[in-house]
Amino acid sequence: MQRLDTLAGMLKSDDFLTVKDLAISLGTSTRTIFRDINILRDRGLPIDADKGRGGGVKLHRSWGLGRLSLTDQETIDLLISLAISEKMNSPLFMDNLKPIRYKLMALLSPDQKSNVENLRGRILIGSSASPIVLSSYELSPRQQASELSAAFLCQRQLSICYSDESNKITKRTIEPHYLYLNYPVWYILAWDHLRTGFRTFRCDRILKPMVMEKSFKVRPFEDFTHMIKTDNPILP
Amino acid sequence: MQRLDTLAGMLKSDDFLTVKDLAISLGTSTRTIFRDINILRDRGLPIDADKGRGGGVKLHRSWGLGRLSLTDQETIDLLISLAISEKMNSPLFMDNLKPIRYKLMALLSPDQKSNVENLRGRILIGSSASPIVLSSYELSPRQQASELSAAFLCQRQLSICYSDESNKITKRTIEPHYLYLNYPVWYILAWDHLRTGFRTFRCDRILKPMVMEKSFKVRPFEDFTHMIKTDNPILP
DNA sequence: TCAAATATGACATAAAGTGTCAGTTGTGTC
DNA sequence: GACACAACTGACACTTTATGTCATATTTGA
Numbered sequence: 124m125q126r127l128d129t130l131a132g133m134l135k136s137d138d139f140l141t142v143k144d145l146a147i148s149l150g151t152s153t154r155t156i157f158r159d160i161n162i163l164r165d166r167g168l169p170i171d172a173d174k175g176r177g178g179g180v181k182l183h184r185s186w187g188l189g190r191l192s193l194t195d196q197e198t199i200d201l202l203i204s205l206a207i208s209e210k211m212n213s214p215l216f217m218d219n220l221k222p223i224r225y226k227l228m229a230l231l232s233p234d235q236k237s238n239v240e241n242l243r244g245r246i247l248i249g250s251s252a253s254p255i256v257l258s259s260y261e262l263s264p265r266q267q268a269s270e271l272s273a274a275f276l277c278q279r280q281l282s283i284c285y286s287d288e289s290n291k292i293t294k295r296t297i298e299p300h301y302l303y304l305n306y307p308v309w310y311i312l313a314w315d316h317l318r319t320g321f322r323t324f325r326c327d328r329i330l331k332p333m334v335m336e337k338s339f340k341v342r343p344f345e346d347f348t349h350m351i352k353t354d355n356p357i358l359p
Numbered sequence: 360m361q362r363l364d365t366l367a368g369m370l371k372s373d374d375f376l377t378v379k380d381l382a383i384s385l386g387t388s389t390r391t392i393f394r395d396i397n398i399l400r401d402r403g404l405p406i407d408a409d410k411g412r413g414g415g416v417k418l419h420r421s422w423g424l425g426r427l428s429l430t431d432q433e434t435i436d437l438l439i440s441l442a443i444s445e446k447m448n449s450p451l452f453m454d455n456l457k458p459i460r461y462k463l464m465a466l467l468s469p470d471q472k473s474n475v476e477n478l479r480g481r482i483l484i485g486s487s488a489s490p491i492v493l494s495s496y497e498l499s500p501r502q503q504a505s506e507l508s509a510a511f512l513c514q515r516q517l518s519i520c521y522s523d524e525s526n527k528i529t530k531r532t533i534e535p536h537y538l539y540l541n542y543p544v545w546y547i548l549a550w551d552h553l554r555t556g557f558r559t560f561r562c563d564r565i566l567k568p569m570v571m572e573k574s575f576k577v578r579p580f581e582d583f584t585h586m587i588k589t590d591n592p593i594l595p
Numbered sequence: 596t597c598a599a600a601t602a603t604g605a606c607a608t609a610a611a612g613t614g615t616c617a618g619t620t621g622t623g624t625c
Numbered sequence: 626g627a628c629a630c631a632a633c634t635g636a637c638a639c640t641t642t643a644t645g646t647c648a649t650a651t652t653t654g655a
Contacts, residue, residue, distance in 0.1 A: 135467075141600070152645050157602065175653025176599045191427045192464055200455035204444045211542070213446065220440055221435050231371075252424070269455060306447070306542065377631065388614050393633065410632045411622025 139179030206243045212291045252305040270332035284330035298339040375415030442479045488541040506568035512536045516573045520566035534575040
């Protein structure tokens with residue numbers, strides 16, 4: 124079964140390879156190679172074959188036929204990235220993003236699916252950031268974004284240290300309900316357990332994010348609308 | 360072999376299932392289920408098991424362990440989307456995008472890789488579009504974006520009909536060298552074979568894109584710099 | 596015409612998967 | 626502590642599948 128993958132890989136090289144050569148380099152018989160090729164064709168791989176002298180077999184120029192397996196964090200980031208792209212990429216390049224998302228979701232368990240289904244609804248795209256914000260924008264944030272994204276997607280509480288505009292650092296526990304982009308600055312619209320109220324946090328000012336065990340239920344967007352003024356960028 | 364996938368899917372449900380139940384619903388013996396579970400464990404799936412009364416088997420909560428296989432066009436769009444995300448998403452959510460890109464590229468043949476390697480360098484992000492441009496922006500473009508993206512990624516010539524600002528439609532053959540975003544409007548920086556010169560095309564004004572056989576070599580960015588003024592959005 | 600190549604069918608054999616059975620270990624309940 | 630339940634493991638026969646050999650057809654280029 125491993126051999127099928129190897130074979131598919133070999134066929135991807137541009138030259139025409141003869142079945143005989145393939146059989147030798149895979150240590151098997153030509154008959155088996157022919158059978159394997161049929162299996163690959165059944166799977167939908169477009170394999171060209173030329174008969175006669177100088178002929179051979181070749182996988183028609185194509186791209187995404189391999190199998191991709193991802194880690195947890197990669198899947199989370201990919202899903203969020205796709206959601207952002209679908210929100211942002213101004214319909215142009217999202218034609219085929221939807222099927223990818225469906226394929227990804229087919230691999231998830233039912234409760235994971237429900238997390239992802241409302242994902243796009245939790246990502247908000249605003250206008251571009253103002254020069255004032257940009258001037259204080261930390262270009263290379265040292266925080267681990269993976270903690271942020273995991274807590275956001277999995278709807279888990281997040282423990283952070285936050286440095287406000289006067290560089291005063293406070294430790295907080297927040298529920299990251301919505302992500303809000305004033306390009307290129309990301310904000311988290313959250314429930315703040317310390318202040319017991321809705322607060323906005325600029326992601327590049329978050330210092331030591333840590334996903335907590337406790338989860339939360341996403342609040343309706345209406346609870347946060349008053350925090351977003353489309354004319355002015357948000358200054359937390 | 361199909362059974363392994365089904366089994367992995369069943370284990371993803373949150374309840375603890377007994378091996379006996381799994382054997383019945385999969386129409387096989389418990390011994391086989393145990394063997395299958397070992398195979399899945401060898402593949403790295405974290406499977407919890409509780410002995411004793413009320414015990415059972417369960418796949419530990421995790422995300423990205425399935426195998427994803429994509430079509431050509433999906434792979435192309437995903438790669439482009441990732442490249443855009445890495446360019447745009449303002450370092451926050453790109454931590455794990457790079458490994459995904461590497462995994463995707465591992466599935467590609469050598470010549471396909473070289474196409475992808477310089478992909479990010481061919482995507483340019485500018486400022487936001489001006490109100491003037493936005494007013495004439497076609498929100499639901501009817502063109503097939505997949506043709507555009509395929510031609511761009513595979514470095515193939517593109518036959519298009521272009522409707523300019525006075526709605527005059529001309530048929531052209533272009534080489535799509537660079538993509539340029541004035542959010543939310545995408546432009547293609549191209550060599551125009553009809554006018555034999557560098558031209559900029561607004562993507563939403565492209566009508567019948569068609570990938571041609573003939574390929575081209577990407578020209579250095581310097582050839583196009585004079586077409587981009589960061590202060591003014593481009594009006595082709 | 597010939598040789599090289601894909602392609603398919605038939606059949607014996609080799610390999611892998613499966614089921615039955617027996618047994619071990621751990622866990623909760625009575 | 627006894628018992629039932631349930632995850633595990635090993636051994637062996639059996640069944641299914643995969644593989645190799647051989648034969649044959651078909652296309653193609655020199």
